[in-house]
Amino acid sequence: MEQDWRQSRGSFLASFGPPAFWLTLFFLVPLAIIWAYSFGRNISMTEVAVTGTLSNYARIADPVYVSIFVKSIGYAALTTLLCLIIGFPVALAITFAPSRAKAWLLLLIMLPFWTNLLVRTYALMAVLRTEGYVNTVLGWIGIGPLPLLHNNFAVVLGLVYVNLPFLVLPLYAALDRLDRSLLEASLDLGAGHLRTIREIVVPLALPGILSGLLITFIPALGSYLTPDLLGGPDSQMIANVIERNFKRANDWPFGSALSFILMYLTFFAIAAQTLLAARRRKAGGEG
Amino acid sequence: MSRTSPPAPLDYLRRWPLRAWVAAVAFFLYAPLVTLILFSFNESRRNIVWTGFTVDWYMQVFQDDGLIEAFVNSLTIAAISTVLSVILGALVAVAVWRFRFPGKAAFEGLLALPIVVPEICMGVAMLVFFSRIMPWPADLPWPLDLGAITIAHVSFSFPFVAVIVRARLLSFNRELEEAARDLGASEWRVFLDVLVPHMRPALVAGALLAFTLSLDDFVITFFTSGPDTVTFPVKVYSMVRFSVTPEVNAASTLLILITVLLTAIGLKLQGKDIARAEGGA
Numbered sequence: 001m002e003q004d005w006r007q008s009r010g011s012f013l014a015s016f017g018p019p020a021f022w023l024t025l026f027f028l029v030p031l032a033i034i035w036a037y038s039f040g041r042n043i044s045m046t047e048v049a050v051t052g053t054l055s056n057y058a059r060i061a062d063p064v065y066v067s068i069f070v071k072s073i074g075y076a077a078l079t080t081l082l083c084l085i086i087g088f089p090v091a092l093a094i095t096f097a098p099s100r101a102k103a104w105l106l107l108l109i110m111l112p113f114w115t116n117l118l119v120r121t122y123a124l125m126a127v128l129r130t131e132g133y134v135n136t137v138l139g140w141i142g143i144g145p146l147p148l149l150h151n152n153f154a155v156v157l158g159l160v161y162v163n164l165p166f167l168v169l170p171l172y173a174a175l176d177r178l179d180r181s182l183l184e185a186s187l188d189l190g191a192g193h194l195r196t197i198r199e200i201v202v203p204l205a206l207p208g209i210l211s212g213l214l215i216t217f218i219p220a221l222g223s224y225l226t227p228d229l230l231g232g233p234d235s236q237m238i239a240n241v242i243e244r245n246f247k248r249a250n251d252w253p254f255g256s257a258l259s260f261i262l263m264y265l266t267f268f269a270i271a272a273q274t275l276l277a278a279r280r281r282k283a284g285g286e287g
Numbered sequence: 288m289s290r291t292s293p294p295a296p297l298d299y300l301r302r303w304p305l306r307a308w309v310a311a312v313a314f315f316l317y318a319p320l321v322t323l324i325l326f327s328f329n330e331s332r333r334n335i336v337w338t339g340f341t342v343d344w345y346m347q348v349f350q351d352d353g354l355i356e357a358f359v360n361s362l363t364i365a366a367i368s369t370v371l372s373v374i375l376g377a378l379v380a381v382a383v384w385r386f387r388f389p390g391k392a393a394f395e396g397l398l399a400l401p402i403v404v405p406e407i408c409m410g411v412a413m414l415v416f417f418s419r420i421m422p423w424p425a426d427l428p429w430p431l432d433l434g435a436i437t438i439a440h441v442s443f444s445f446p447f448v449a450v451i452v453r454a455r456l457l458s459f460n461r462e463l464e465e466a467a468r469d470l471g472a473s474e475w476r477v478f479l480d481v482l483v484p485h486m487r488p489a490l491v492a493g494a495l496l497a498f499t500l501s502l503d504d505f506v507i508t509f510f511t512s513g514p515d516t517v518t519f520p521v522k523v524y525s526m527v528r529f530s531v532t533p534e535v536n537a538a539s540t541l542l543i544l545i546t547v548l549l550t551a552i553g554l555k556l557q558g559k560d561i562a563r564a565e566g567g568a
Contacts, residue, residue: 002387005386005387018375019382022445023398023401023442030415030420031408034411090309110550111550114546117503119542123322123323126323126326129531187297224407225524242407
């Protein structure tokens with residue numbers, strides 16, 4: 001049983017106090033400041049006056065910024081979809097592999113996941129550039145060189161490359177929990193593999209699949225490094241615009257407003273997923 | 288059972304289309320990394336054609352003071368951040384697991400926030416915090432000058448440690464704690480002699496995760512680092528922006544090597560812990 005905190009104030013304060021203090025001072029306060037800044041304006045190079053103005057948010061309605069938001073959401077959604085298509089068969093193979101092979105396959109997926117993001121992105125740059133080996137191989141068969149780097153194609157490819165393990169691992173976790181006898185029953189009763197997957201595996205594993213999609217979508221939406229290094233001038237995502245406003249344009253209030261819109265989008269995605277999961281659970285309970 | 292042939296109905300890995308698919312995905316994931324490692328040993332600077340084996344690029348990396356300094360900074364930050372994250376993460380996990388307190392649900396939501404907030408938002412928040420609210424003195428002796436980066440790393444790492452430790456605490460038998468207390472152990476002794484040994488595997492896993500998260504982080508560090516406090520990813524970023532060079536290949540290979548080593552150590556330690564837990568049961 002959980003204990004009421006008043007029964008043992010000393011222990012409660014000793015265990016709860018330091019982390020709560022840290023979280024407040026070094027996480028909440030910084031976020032609160034940029035939240036306040038998003039309602040302010042620059043009054044000098046180093047000062048921001050919080051005036052309660054909504055002009056920063058109004059500026060985001062400018063078609064230039066709206067299109068960047070639409071593009072970022074589109075890239076993140078496309079990335080998530082591609083990761084699902086590429087990752088689902090892999091997760092399926094891992095789930096039903098013999099235990100030794102399963103451990104190796106999981107390690108195979110985990111290792112790139114643990115590798116530094118910058119190193120992985122850089123490795124892609126080396127492969128895709130004009131003198132890179134994809135173009136060299138294409139050159140041998142008389143194609144190219146194709147412009148593979150510094151464009152939108154490279155950004156989506158890079159996002160899929162870095163985020164794929166994010167989706168395979170939760171998919172595997174979801175599929176691993178399934179009751180195998182249901183799948184065997186479906187196959188015994190004459191349904192094909194594709195039909196079994198469509199009508200048994202996917203509906204049963206849907207909550208896990210949805211949370212996997214969310215886990216992939218959120219980091220993809222806020223990506224900074226991939227569009228920065230692999231993209232061209234027209235492949236900026238929200239994070240790149242935020243960075244520019246803080247580091248180069250020195251328009252912190254506008255950058256803060258952009259940051260909070262990105263955060264609201266993230267929370268919206270989480271809330272939508274939670275709601276969907278809850279509704280499904282309810283429907284399942286009644287049915 | 289899986290050795291019987293033809294493949295069992297659910298033995299998807301033994302069906303060739305799936306085998307081919309998994310192999311293709313593995314190629315996609317590993318080919319760029321393997322190429323990078325191979326070409327860090329290539330003599331030729333510009334060409335991608337293999338002209339001969341060399342370790343010159345590694346020599347250059349070891350002679351590059353800026354790169355070495357960034358590397359040492361990264362490891363130092365990761366070490367300090369890991370210690371603090373494990374302590375804070377374990378404390379908060381125990382507090383939430385053990386106590387009922389007003390606003391608990393809200394606090395739990397708050398604790399999950401650093402995990403879901405986009406990195407870029409946290410990065411700019413830290414930038415503003417450390418430049419306007421709590422300016423970190425630039426002229427402090429090493430390693431104190433790394434304080435701002437380390438603080439930021441702890442903020443995004445310790446909630447991950449807390450998640451892992453909480454999952455582990457679910458399997459703890461609360462009666463053990465009560466028995467220890469009935470036998471006269473103080474709160475502190477109960478924590479140290481009963482709870483901590485139970486949490487140990489989670490603490491190890493959490494420490495490895497915190498270390499990797501810190502070593503891996505680019506975006507948040509990019510916004511908190513100053514001209515004199517550069518970490519390895521930030522340094523490599525400034526090198527790769529415009530060109531692909533064998534020195535960067537060599538430096539990246541070293542970082543991959545560290546990752547592989549850490550993963551191996553982690554798997555080994557966890558395997559040991561599992562074996563011990565099973566042996567004890």
